[in-house]
Amino acid sequence: MTEEYDTLQHESLEEHLHQVQALLAKQRLVEDLVHRQEGPRQDLVETLVHKQNLAELQKKLDELHPADVAHILEALPLDERLLVWDLVKAERDGEILVEVSDSVRESLIASMDNSELLAAAGTLDTDEIADLAPDLPHDVIQELLTTLDTQKRARLQSALSFPEDSVGALMDFDMVTIRADVTLEVALRYLRRLGELPDQLDKLFVVERNDQLIGVLPLKRLLTTDPEATVAAVMVEDFVSFQPDDDAHEAAQAFERYDLVMAPVVDTQKRLIGRLTVDAVVDYIRESADADMLSMAGLKEEEDLFSTVWRSAKNRWMWLAVNLATAFIASRVIGAFEGSIEKLAALAALMPIIAGIGGNTGNQTIALIIRGLALGQITQANAHRLIAKELAIALLNGLVWGSAVGAFAWLLYDNPALGGVMALAMLLNFIVAALAGIFIPMTLERLKRDPAIGSSVLLTFTTDSMGFFIFLGLATLILL
Amino acid sequence: MTEEYDTLQHESLEEHLHQVQALLAKQRLVEDLVHRQEGPRQDLVETLVHKQNLAELQKKLDELHPADVAHILEALPLDERLLVWDLVKAERDGEILVEVSDSVRESLIASMDNSELLAAAGTLDTDEIADLAPDLPHDVIQELLTTLDTQKRARLQSALSFPEDSVGALMDFDMVTIRADVTLEVALRYLRRLGELPDQLDKLFVVERNDQLIGVLPLKRLLTTDPEATVAAVMVEDFVSFQPDDDAHEAAQAFERYDLVMAPVVDTQKRLIGRLTVDAVVDYIRESADADMLSMAGLKEEEDLFSTVWRSAKNRWMWLAVNLATAFIASRVIGAFEGSIEKLAALAALMPIIAGIGGNTGNQTIALIIRGLALGQITQANAHRLIAKELAIALLNGLVWGSAVGAFAWLLYDNPALGGVMALAMLLNFIVAALAGIFIPMTLERLKRDPAIGSSVLLTFTTDSMGFFIFLGLATLILL
Numbered sequence: 001m002t003e004e005y006d007t008l009q010h011e012s013l014e015e016h017l018h019q020v021q022a023l024l025a026k027q028r029l030v031e032d033l034v035h036r037q038e039g040p041r042q043d044l045v046e047t048l049v050h051k052q053n054l055a056e057l058q059k060k061l062d063e064l065h066p067a068d069v070a071h072i073l074e075a076l077p078l079d080e081r082l083l084v085w086d087l088v089k090a091e092r093d094g095e096i097l098v099e100v101s102d103s104v105r106e107s108l109i110a111s112m113d114n115s116e117l118l119a120a121a122g123t124l125d126t127d128e129i130a131d132l133a134p135d136l137p138h139d140v141i142q143e144l145l146t147t148l149d150t151q152k153r154a155r156l157q158s159a160l161s162f163p164e165d166s167v168g169a170l171m172d173f174d175m176v177t178i179r180a181d182v183t184l185e186v187a188l189r190y191l192r193r194l195g196e197l198p199d200q201l202d203k204l205f206v207v208e209r210n211d212q213l214i215g216v217l218p219l220k221r222l223l224t225t226d227p228e229a230t231v232a233a234v235m236v237e238d239f240v241s242f243q244p245d246d247d248a249h250e251a252a253q254a255f256e257r258y259d260l261v262m263a264p265v266v267d268t269q270k271r272l273i274g275r276l277t278v279d280a281v282v283d284y285i286r287e288s289a290d291a292d293m294l295s296m297a298g299l300k301e302e303e304d305l306f307s308t309v310w311r312s313a314k315n316r317w318m319w320l321a322v323n324l325a326t327a328f329i330a331s332r333v334i335g336a337f338e339g340s341i342e343k344l345a346a347l348a349a350l351m352p353i354i355a356g357i358g359g360n361t362g363n364q365t366i367a368l369i370i371r372g373l374a375l376g377q378i379t380q381a382n383a384h385r386l387i388a389k390e391l392a393i394a395l396l397n398g399l400v401w402g403s404a405v406g407a408f409a410w411l412l413y414d415n416p417a418l419g420g421v422m423a424l425a426m427l428l429n430f431i432v433a434a435l436a437g438i439f440i441p442m443t444l445e446r447l448k449r450d451p452a453i454g455s456s457v458l459l460t461f462t463t464d465s466m467g468f469f470i471f472l473g474l475a476t477l478i479l480l
Numbered sequence: 481m482t483e484e485y486d487t488l489q490h491e492s493l494e495e496h497l498h499q500v501q502a503l504l505a506k507q508r509l510v511e512d513l514v515h516r517q518e519g520p521r522q523d524l525v526e527t528l529v530h531k532q533n534l535a536e537l538q539k540k541l542d543e544l545h546p547a548d549v550a551h552i553l554e555a556l557p558l559d560e561r562l563l564v565w566d567l568v569k570a571e572r573d574g575e576i577l578v579e580v581s582d583s584v585r586e587s588l589i590a591s592m593d594n595s596e597l598l599a600a601a602g603t604l605d606t607d608e609i610a611d612l613a614p615d616l617p618h619d620v621i622q623e624l625l626t627t628l629d630t631q632k633r634a635r636l637q638s639a640l641s642f643p644e645d646s647v648g649a650l651m652d653f654d655m656v657t658i659r660a661d662v663t664l665e666v667a668l669r670y671l672r673r674l675g676e677l678p679d680q681l682d683k684l685f686v687v688e689r690n691d692q693l694i695g696v697l698p699l700k701r702l703l704t705t706d707p708e709a710t711v712a713a714v715m716v717e718d719f720v721s722f723q724p725d726d727d728a729h730e731a732a733q734a735f736e737r738y739d740l741v742m743a744p745v746v747d748t749q750k751r752l753i754g755r756l757t758v759d760a761v762v763d764y765i766r767e768s769a770d771a772d773m774l775s776m777a778g779l780k781e782e783e784d785l786f787s788t789v790w791r792s793a794k795n796r797w798m799w800l801a802v803n804l805a806t807a808f809i810a811s812r813v814i815g816a817f818e819g820s821i822e823k824l825a826a827l828a829a830l831m832p833i834i835a836g837i838g839g840n841t842g843n844q845t846i847a848l849i850i851r852g853l854a855l856g857q858i859t860q861a862n863a864h865r866l867i868a869k870e871l872a873i874a875l876l877n878g879l880v881w882g883s884a885v886g887a888f889a890w891l892l893y894d895n896p897a898l899g900g901v902m903a904l905a906m907l908l909n910f911i912v913a914a915l916a917g918i919f920i921p922m923t924l925e926r927l928k929r930d931p932a933i934g935s936s937v938l939l940t941f942t943t944d945s946m947g948f949f950i951f952l953g954l955a956t957l958i959l960l
Binding site for chain 1: 735766861865869
């Protein structure tokens with residue numbers, strides 16, 4: 001992809017979406033009219049309006065950047081989405097498929113036949129085909145492989161072999177290489193002969209025979225140094241590089257810390273195999289933040305806003321099942337104290353306060369710990385300091401809020417002992433929440449699992465069950 | 481900042497942090513030994529070890545990139561953080577202060593006197609000073625302003641006037657401008673005379689008199705076109721630009737969609753005033769994702785992992801107070817049914833299941849809606865389709881899970897009517913959760929408030945109170 005993306009006018013995306021939606025609404029109106037006239041006769045005027053409308057929509061789509069068309073497709077319900085997709089020129093199908101989210105891509109690909117898919121994939125670079133591949137039918141991929149030349153086929157096959165969160169899955173192959181023994185003058189002439197350079201290119205890669213990467217030549221050095229100098233004299237030999245099986249998350253952090261625009265990807269023998277660019281990193285950062293947020297809320301995978309009811313429901317079931325199981329266990333804790341509750345129904349009214357506040361304070365701790373783990377700021381050496389700090393906060397909060405809640409219960413039920421039990425249970429559940437808020441994400445991390453997923457449900461389970469147990473247990477011991 | 485950041489070795493950050501922590505632990509050990517020897521006599525050997533240790537630490541720090549030193553400072557408890565901060569060379573203070581998070585920056589600045597702060601700020605560019613300014617004492621800023629030349633002072637003052645989430649607050653002033661009537665040859669010679677180019681520079685800005693921006697000249701065009709051509713003939717006239725009061729969130733989306741590396745910032749008369757670069761955008765994306773996550777969990781502001789107990793506690797109080805208030809209201813809903821609970825204590829054990837699952841399913845809907853709103857995919861035109869879809873899912877889930885839960889309650893308490901009440905209450909609360917999950921974030925958005933903040937607490941309040949009310953109300957009507 002070496003198009004001049006920068007040449008686009010920056011217009012409000014909202015405006016584009018609004019225009020398309022208005023055209024679609026008009027379209028629906030016309031169709032309704034046509035359908036209402038039962039029988040085969042169609043009014044000529046209406047057919048014309050219909051066609052003119054679609055032509056206007058098509059023109060609008062043709063003017064838009066592929067990323068903007070992708071955005072509009074994401075925002076449309078399935079029927080309108082497929083109508084718009086049909087209007088998109090076939091030669092743009094590929095670049096738009098690359099831009100849409102996985103779930104929307106699936107819905108678009110499902111509407112295309114194999115020859116359309118092959119044609120769309122044919123307009124793409126190897127790394128882009130690799131992005132699409134998981135959603136393409138197996139026979140389309142097989143046929144694609146036969147149409148590629150040896151180098152591209154090898155690249156596609158290797159790109160397909162890297163796991164989703166690795167540098168290999170994000171890299172592309174649009175790099176420009178040069179030899180160390182030539183002068184900058186020669187390098188400049190070489191670039192001019194190339195005629196066109198890839199996007200996001202801010203350095204040339206200096207390679208020896210066998211693609212051994214020995215340095216990088218930043219374009220800004222190339223532009224500011226005397227052209228008589230050799231590449232070897234000007235190149236930078238101490239540069240950030242990645243290997244294809246490096247963790248994408250860590251690579252993204254390196255891009256962020258060192259303000260990189262692009263970096264070479266090399267194999268264990270330092271042979272150049274690709275490059276990682278900041279636009280791929282930005283997409284990755286955004287997508288992981290989105291995925292984290294959705295998975296924290298208990299959605300199994302990215303969900304298309306307008307996917308079918310059945311698919312959406314299934315996407316949410318696993319989490320609901322887990323929550324139901326934990327809720328049942330908490331419910332059995334309460335069940336064990338039904339005798340106490342029959343004697344003093346106030347316990348039933350007060351117990352959700354203890355459990356709820358415990359869950360809230362624990363989730364605050366979890367958020368801090370997950371962020372600290374993601375940034376690599378929590379280590380063996382400082383974990384005990386963190387625990388001490390969170391316990392101190394729990395103690396302070398437990399005393400302050402516990403007293404307030406206890407006083408409230410005392411006044412409400414005119415029962416000082418009930419107030420005391422409430423205050424003590426609150427304090428203890430604050431401590432449970434602090435410990436659970438630290439240990440649950442840290443344990444998941446140590447088990448090499450993503451602490452963002454599941455921490456919150458485990459915590460709520462702990463604070464609910466323990467909250468009910470502590471409060472009802474204390475009440476049974478002291479009050480009854 | 482035109483340093484060669486790319487020249488850094490990409491080493492494991494974990495390794496750096498580990499080495500510093502090991503040196504600090506050794507240091508503590510030595511100090512403990514020294515302290516244990518009561519009286520004034522200090523063992524010469526130990527003093528030497530002590531000094532040697534600090535020298536080793538200092539050497540390690542000197543080798544690190546400022547962003548890596550910042551990272552290490554973030555991960556250290558306050559006492560060790562200040563020890564390390566003292567070892568950092570004074571001339572590096574400025575660039576490191578720019579890299580650390582707001583809360584850690586405060587702790588570092590609190591340990592510096594005005595002359596140290598002035599010296600540190602003196603090493604920075606105007607846009608970087610603007611980043612630090614909110615944390616600097618007022619008199620330091622005043623004195624800084626007097627040391628700057630007219631242009632820089634004007635820039636600093638205007639940068640300080642932009643709100644936090646605007647393009648103006650993210651932009652810098654490191655741009656290279658050129659006239660349209662010169663040839664590329666002249667442009668190349670001009671760059672060579674400059675000797676050094678800013679980081680992240682992928683295009684020159686073509687300006688007329690009065691800094692009127694009329695085009696951009698991508699470096700890749702400069703490098704691949706015949707040097708005899710004029711800038712006017714080669715420049716791109718249709719480019720993405722921003723204004724300083726544009727929303728940073730929308731600018732970040734434009735960078736993401738159009739794969740930009742940098743873009744000009746112009747005023748309403750199209751006069752060039754600065755540039756926005758992808759590294760500032762990446763930092764912004766990461767920081768907003770972090771802030772969203774923390775505020776969703778109920779932390780008022782970014783919290784330093786090792787801030788004092790008192791500060792941390794206060795940071796969490798507002799949210800706890802809000803939750804406590806809503807928990808009390810939910811508790812009063814239960815209180816209204818205490819008579820029913822005394823007669824049938826099973827209600828107390830079962831009611832948290834209804835409320836809890838309602839909260840979980842509602843939060844799934846909220847996560848989807850917040851993401852859709854952030855991406856601009858939810859509009860007036862498609863909102864009713866979304867509502868219909870979420871209601872259908874709620875109905876489906878309510879029937880499936882409601883039946884399962886009802887059957888469980890029936891078996892457990894051998895009471896078919898109780899099972900029926902449970903199933904019906906579950907179904908109804910699923911519908912409440914779906915509606916609340918859509919309307920709460922959309923209402924906050926329409927009120928120009930961040931839907932990520934507060935949506936979840938309002939939802940949980942709704943599903944708790946309504947869940948208790950529906951279940952206990954139905955039980956009272958049907959069972960008692």
